[in-house]
Amino acid sequence: MKNLKQLKKEFIEDLQSIYESDEISTFFTWLAEDLLDLKTHDILLKTEFDLSKSQLSKFEDAKERLKKEEPIQYILGYSEFFGLKLKVNPDVLIPRPETEELVQWILNDYKSKELQLSIIDLGTGSGCIPIALAKHLPQAKIKALDVSEKALKLAASNSEENHSQVEFIKADLLKLNTLPAVDIVVSNPPYVKSAEKSNIKKNVVDHEPHVALFVEDDDALIFYKIIAELALKLEKQPVVYTEVSQYLAKETRDLFLNLGFKNVELRKDFRGNDRMLKAY
Numbered sequence: 001m002k003n004l005k006q007l008k009k010e011f012i013e014d015l016q017s018i019y020e021s022d023e024i025s026t027f028f029t030w031l032a033e034d035l036l037d038l039k040t041h042d043i044l045l046k047t048e049f050d051l052s053k054s055q056l057s058k059f060e061d062a063k064e065r066l067k068k069e070e071p072i073q074y075i076l077g078y079s080e081f082f083g084l085k086l087k088v089n090p091d092v093l094i095p096r097p098e099t100e101e102l103v104q105w106i107l108n109d110y111k112s113k114e115l116q117l118s119i120i121d122l123g124t125g126s127g128c129i130p131i132a133l134a135k136h137l138p139q140a141k142i143k144a145l146d147v148s149e150k151a152l153k154l155a156a157s158n159s160e161e162n163h164s165q166v167e168f169i170k171a172d173l174l175k176l177n178t179l180p181a182v183d184i185v186v187s188n189p190p191y192v193k194s195a196e197k198s199n200i201k202k203n204v205v206d207h208e209p210h211v212a213l214f215v216e217d218d219d220a221l222i223f224y225k226i227i228a229e230l231a232l233k234l235e236k237q238p239v240v241y242t243e244v245s246q247y248l249a250k251e252t253r254d255l256f257l258n259l260g261f262k263n264v265e266l267r268k269d270f271r272g273n274d275r276m277l278k279a280y
Contacts, residue, residue: 002056004032005047011059015066027072031062034076069201082132086158091150091209095128098243098269099188102276103132105267106186106241114139120180121145122173122187122227127155127166129186134164143180145169148209173223179230179238188243189223220245224252228259228279240279249274 008028015024032043035058036051051059065075073079073094078087081095082103088094110117117140121130124144134142144166146152152168159166179185224242231240240261244252249266256264261279269275 001050003047003051004036004043004049007051007056007059008047011063014063018067018069027066030072030076031059035059035062079126079128081126081128082135084128084132084135084162086126086128086131086162087154088126089154091148092125092154093188093209095126098275099128100132101267101269102186102188102241102243103129105276105278106133106184107136109239110137110184117141117184118180118182119143119184119186120182122185123147123189123223124155124168125151125188127158127168129188130166131155131159131162131164133186134159134166135162138165141167143167143169143182145171145173147172151209173226176226176230178233181234181236182238185227185231185238185240186242187223187227187240189227220248221252221255224255225259228256228261231279232260237280240277242277242279243275244277246273246275249277252277 011028012021012024015027019027029040029043032038033040036049036055038046038049042049062075066072071094073088074090077089078085079094080086082100086095115137117137119130119133119137119140119142121133121142121144124130124146127144130142130144133140142165144155145168146155147170149170152170155166156168159168173189224244227240227242231238240256242252244266253264253266256277256279263280265278266274267276267278
């Protein structure tokens, strides 16, 4: 028999060569909450709590997956985003804090919940962007597309579980000829150059879907070019919000301006990097 205190000691010792101590403590808390159904204060107070064989087995399995640097969100099967609990798996990217900032930018610009907005999210993945927008803009009509059928299935499930109204569409952004008439286009498209793979953390490169991350080195802005061109084709030009690579932010801004947008703003994320763009 092993208690919670012993389990935590072994957990930290086995992972300390891979992760920072604060990160290991966070992982332990999340797993204890999820696998043992304990509250944070229980984890601190019930250190002599004895674990069953089943509980120990689940913890051991999670630890082995962490040793392989599999993201904790895939191990848990969900991620927190904008106050929502969203299922995630290796078919979709794990939602990032920067994407929350992109959503917040849109919500700051359109504060009224009564606005009859039409919005489309291009490359939706887990559905985090449209679901968060739908929860805060309940009168909006929101569509979201993705090339991956598996991603769309997960996104639709996330939308249903979070009681949001989003229409999901299977489509390849690279082959789209037109967009429906919308007020807002939002996207977090692939933008990491293949040459940058060596600089990306192992837990991302080895486990998250490459189709949602990487672009060819010689055409790194291909998705932004298509998004801009599709938006400019519409009779009424929508406002475009996208995440951008901090290394290509100015090039992305110039692309939108050169293609015909009159105003393009870059915005820094919480780390101080240019990571968001608004074009109108």
